[in-house]
Amino acid sequence: MDPTETTLAAVPSVFDRSAAVGFSLNPLDRLSPFRDDDAFVDEKRQHASTRYMVLVGDVPVLARHGEQYSVLFSRTALASLGTPVRDIFLGVDAEGVAFFAVSLDKDMAERVAQQPNIELVDLRAIAMRGLVSADVLGELGGAKAMLDWHARHRFCANCGAPSRVSAAGWRRECDNCGAQHFPRVDPVVIMLAIDGDRCLLGRQARFAPGMYSALAGFLEPGETIEDAVRREVHEEAGIDCAHVTYFASQPWPFPSSLMIGCFARASSTEIVVDTTELEDARWFSRDEVRDMLEGTHATGLSAPKPFAIAHHLLKAFVDNDTTVLGAAV
Incomplete structure (x- = not known):
């Protein structure tokens, strides 16, 4: 899979009115039953074909190739951007390629933006300018929402103690009181x-x-x-x-x-x-x-x-x- 690809191999789905709206086309198979299988998730994380959507704070990172943009980075390309704060397993496409959402510390924005052919672009601007395909935009919107939730919910709402990421990024757990917290919509x-x-x-x-x-x-x-x-x-x-x-x-x-x-x-x-x-x-x-x-x-x-x-x-x-x-x- 070429790192400059800008679309996903879509999992077949029923098309409805909602799918025609921005951020609404989400074609990945989320494989939610496997989120607590750490070995499975880590194997996907390490696989050479895996692609990453990267955000610095809440701003997506784009690679520019001429007039085309991509938000899909290989593991090697991700390493050149910086060390992730956290990642979330988004799922796999129809070809079995895994996708993760990754956040970098917002203080890294200037350093990341100075790299060749790299741009940081607000998600709303990406949608308005049509910089990525509809399927990628939908998954990128979900990635932003999830990473933002983690950034805002680092402490347990029940007892106030620090919570930790679990279930491949889809749950937070409090080791102090045992409470579990799930993404808010x-x-x-x-x-x-x-x-x-x-x-x-x-x-x-x-x-x-x-x-x-x-x-x-x-x-x-x-x-x-x-x-x-x-x-x-x-x-x-x-x-x-x-x-x-x-x-x-x-x-x-x-x-x-x-x-x-x-x-x-x-x-x-x-x-x-x-x-x-x-x-x-x-x-x-x-x-x-x-x-x-x-x-x-x-x-x-x-x-x-x-x-x-x-x-x-x-x-x-x-x-x-x-x-x-x-x-x-």
């Missing part, structure tokens, strides 16, 4: 409220100038997805919603969320903006949203890029796909 609902041929969009102050997107918010304990959708739309924009329809999901590694995309049928239309959450919110016509997606809006308004699930929600609305919108229309 935070569910977030992201939704379009629909009123006939209009949809509700908002913008936060941190957005790029002129960009509007779907409303979103964290799912709270005791809530269903549907209830969270209705609560968030009402809290942020004062709009009541009735029927809620699931669309697709997206792993979002900033740091580790699952975006749950939905449509909701609005049962009121007067907007009351929560200015602590949003800078603005308004109704947009189907034609206006189409122009925003295509970059031809008369006043320069824009929508999220295709790697974001909000883009796909808007695209389904523009296409008026009633099989997708379901009870929301």
Whole structure:
């Protein structure tokens, strides 16, 4: 396997709407039953064909080959970058090649970046610029989320003692009290409220100038997805919603969320903006949203890029796909 390869030998899987969204294509066989088999994992770690995704802190390391980029490093290439803080066994591809995620100390960033044909590029920028294939991007997003979880959870949440990595990176254990800790994923609902041929969009102050997107918010304990959708739309924009329809999901590694995309049928239309959450919110016509997606809006308004699930929600609305919108229309 050439170290400049930029795609994975995909394990066959069922394609669904979620797989079309950025960070959502994860083709590796994770081989989770083997994570506690230290000999098996170490054999994979040492094998000459094994490839590593490397991050310095939370920033991926890329090797540039002309106009092409790769995030897959051989063991030899990894050794030239530095000594890993930790690694995580991600799984194997259809050809049996093993993949690991590796973190280097963030203080090594300058030294790593000075090496020939090596660049450190923020994960969001990698997605926006399309620097790697969709299958690699999905696995890289998972790698970042996992490494970030380890960096943030070095101590036991039960007793406060230092915890250690186990299960090939997929668990932390506390030797002081015996507690086990597993990777955290935070569910977030992201939704379009629909009123006939209009949809509700908002913008936060941190957005790029002129960009509007779907409303979103964290799912709270005791809530269903549907209830969270209705609560968030009402809290942020004062709009009541009735029927809620699931669309697709997206792993979002900033740091580790699952975006749950939905449509909701609005049962009121007067907007009351929560200015602590949003800078603005308004109704947009189907034609206006189409122009925003295509970059031809008369006043320069824009929508999220295709790697974001909000883009796909808007695209389904523009296409008026009633099989997708379901009870929301």
